[in-house]
Amino acid sequence: MPLTTTDLLDAEYFTDTAQPSFVVDELTLRPWSADDAPAVFEAFEDSGIQRWHARIAVSMAEVRAWLEAWAKAWNEAAHANWAVIDTDTGTLVGRASLRDIRLTDGQAAAAYWxxxxxxxxxxxxxxxAALTDWALNQRGFHRIELEHSVRNTQSxxxxxxLGFALEGTRRSAGLHADGWHDMHLHARIRGD
Ligand SMILES: CC(C)(COP(=O)(O)OP(=O)(O)OC[C@H]1O[C@@H](n2cnc3c(N)ncnc32)[C@H](O)[C@@H]1OP(=O)(O)O)[C@@H](O)C(=O)NCCC(=O)NCCS
Structure with a gap:
């Protein structure tokens, strides 16, 4: 059944363009590479990452498969994942993503550790902030959501x-190892 709207985002941008990198102060955001596997494996040994992302890494082979999937997701216009590197030391300091990209109405969800x-x-x-500014101000996205457990005060x-407005609480919406959590929904829309 045809839509009455035209897609806000162009799938070809993702299939035909290499994923960009960004520099913010001492940080470099760049696409993931297979060489990041040991650092990602180590990151997932942290109880905080395990708790809030409800996931553990069982082997280096599994992490390599994640990295392959994270890189491929760009060309599929599905998710955009960046490694956050301390430029001075070259060490991995985090992950920042725009997940669940919707081409039709230009939406995605920010995720990070x-x-x-x-x-x-x-x-x-x-x-x-760098990813959101790029998405909303340069790439034509309309809305970026951010969701976290109400118990995750750091998030x-x-x-x-980031200036993501709190729009409400989704009751019992996130399944964690210790059960269901209410989830805060925040968002920033273009022009905010
Ligand atoms: C949540 C998280 C991504 C924050 O990242 P960050 O780069 O430390 O962000 P900030 O420096 O802005 O710190 C955010 C808050 O963490 C807390 N914090 C500060 N130093 C901290 C430390 N050394 N260790 C843990 N938390 C700290 C503070 O409450 C801080 O808020 P404040 O600056 O208003 O005091 C990070 O703590 C993390 O990865 N946690 C585990 C995974 C997770 O929660 N992911 C998000 C799922 S929605």
Missing amino acids: TVPAARGRGVAPRAV CRVAAK
């Missing part, structure tokens, strides 16, 4: 620093 040693210096907010601070 940082490694324990890099927390508390604004890595996640600065990385996601709520990231949303606040």
